[in-house]
Amino acid sequence: MNTLQPLRLLAKRATPTQHLTQSSRAWRRSFATPAATPTITHQKTGSQGPTAMVFMNMGGPATTDEVSGFLSRLFADADLIPLGPLQNYLGPLISRRRTPKIMKQYADIGGGSPIRKWSEYQAAEMCKILDVERPESAPHLPYVAFRYANPLTEEMYNRLLEDGFGKGKGGRAVAFTQYPQYSCSTTGSSINELWKWRQRLEAPSKTSTDLTQPPKEDAGSISWSVIDRWPTHPGLVEAFAKNIKSALETYPEEEREKVVLLFSAHSLPMSVVNRGDPYPAEVAATVWAVMQKLGFSNPYRLCWQSQVGPSAWLGAQTSDTVKNFVKKGQKDLVLIPIAFTSDHIETLFEIDQEVIHEANELGAEGRVRRAESLNGSPVFIRALADIAMAHLDSGMATSKQMGLRCPGCKSERCLESKKFFGNQQLETERPAVII
Incomplete structure (x- = not known):
């Protein structure tokens, strides 16, 4: 594979920072003094590199x-x-x-969403760590693919091709969902969109005369694998817990244990929930893991935000929950955006300017607050690197869970995209089970 373009991109990305003092693929549990992001010190391509690390997310309009x-x-x-x-x-x-x-x-909120800025920063910083700690798959090149905003999946895929991946040159790419909890509406939709553009831009050969067999993959197509969920990863849990502790420290010490923690996640239509979508259970698993990390120090609830339209959505709604607590005299509340990995419209406007503003109008007196989003947290970026390394080390194309469709799923597109990614093989010997 021609690696000149990826290496030029790598050189542009490197910035002078302090080296990590040690390389370890085990999760680091102490973050009292987070290590600085390492500088890329080599231009050498590893035996398994280059590797494209593609962050997938919903995205938001930059203007x-x-x-x-x-x-x-x-x-x-x-x-x-x-x-x-x-x-x-x-x-x-x-x-x-x-x-x-x-x-x-x-x-x-300033004229646009900051989600692209944070996604590109998180991906680039993670890749710097991977280059130092997993040189065999270096250089790791950061890409962002948004579902509804620039850079769209199509744009990202064309960039991969321009940078020397695919089209007869091969190469490895990892689709890394930035929705920690899996939903067909979020990760599933992004994966389906990636599959669609893969079929359009790198269509498999249709020259076979045996119509009973699926088309064979062209030699030199991009080899894809997927990190499809990570709701209870220790690093994610640690990052959330750290931000919650910081928020709690803004309350008087004698009142902290009485503060109610309200974990807020984007809601889903009940039609999706009743189809068997795993998202509610995985969000709840994240909440439980974070509370366990905090030693169940405070009372807590999980609520849901961003309902759209008149149809039934998963509740209770975050705005209603906050208002009901304040009306009952419980004014000390910390809102935690538990399904988001950076600030965007749901945190900066919906929570900060609507929910908290309404609470203050009801007499909350500024005691309803929000924990910081993960954004540039070194703890979180370290977690991303650990998740990526574990995936690369596993040799698996997808998790076993990804092959299991929702019990009520009738989408042929979902079935076909799962088949494609599940059967990418890489270093595995058995194809994924798709049900």
């Missing part, structure tokens, strides 16, 4: 001018917001009606 396109793609996605047979009509209608309101919200 208010991008809001219309963002909403159009969002409401057109039946995996995220199922609108039934009228999706092609209702999606654009809802998008147009909501655009002015959402543009104002993005204007109120």
